Amino acid sequence: MGHPAFSVSHREQVAPMSFVFYVLAAVTLAGALAAVLLKNTVHCALALTVAFAGLALLYLELDAQFAGFAQILVYIGAVAILIVFAILLTKGSETPKDGVYSKNWLAGLAIAAGVFAVLGWAVLESARVLPGSGGTPTAAPAVTVLQIGNALMGRYVLPLEIVALLLTAALIGAVIVAMHEKEETR
């Protein structure tokens, strides 16, 4: 925002990580942690919505406007609502008496910590081995929705059709799987 000339010089001189990034990353990670750790399942779904919104704002911060708004539409508008519906249909909002964590939660926690250690080591080590890559604050790529639409209808038309087929199959499959059978249920 602001004056264009100022923002360009700002982009070249400023320290690599911006304040906005730290705030958005903190919000996203806090939402994700709450979604995983909270006891009440409905609270988990709402915290997941916060994490999705933080991710959408991170996409906007990365100049990926289309992906950011698609994230808001698809994840906050559809997936989070779907999860809330599933929680209500399965009466999952009642907290079970014998704890919410699995019996072997310690092993799961150790595996997650190990995966994060490996990933973090790989990222930091590659940043050390290849300095200067990914750090250059290039100008924001001017990607318009027109270009994205042209690419979707031109170069990426076959994946687009396959995704359309997949979504149709998933729609029909989800309806058939979740459909109420008549005398089968107790």
Place this chain on the structure above:
Amino acid sequence: MTPLTGYLLVAALLFSIGLGGALTRRNAILVLIGIELMLNAANLNLIAFWRYGPHPEALTGMMFAIFSIAVAAAEAAVGLGLVIQIHRHAHTTDLDQMNRMRG
């Protein structure tokens, strides 16, 4: 710390949080929530590499992320349908109690 490193670290942390949730929770819906977080971490990686890559005008990473969002939506729909059907069948979504096929 360069911007790309920051985004990659956030994505790695998000992936680990999702993995920990998927492995430690007992409710099947919470496991699906963990899987959704892992998919989103991958999308963040794709967008970050697209933004700081050498050719952002080629739109490759952005397209990959958009298709990944679509596939993740299909996965969520089918997964939650399966959870509802399992609940109807076994009257629970507790994964520790679904041990009928244990060998």
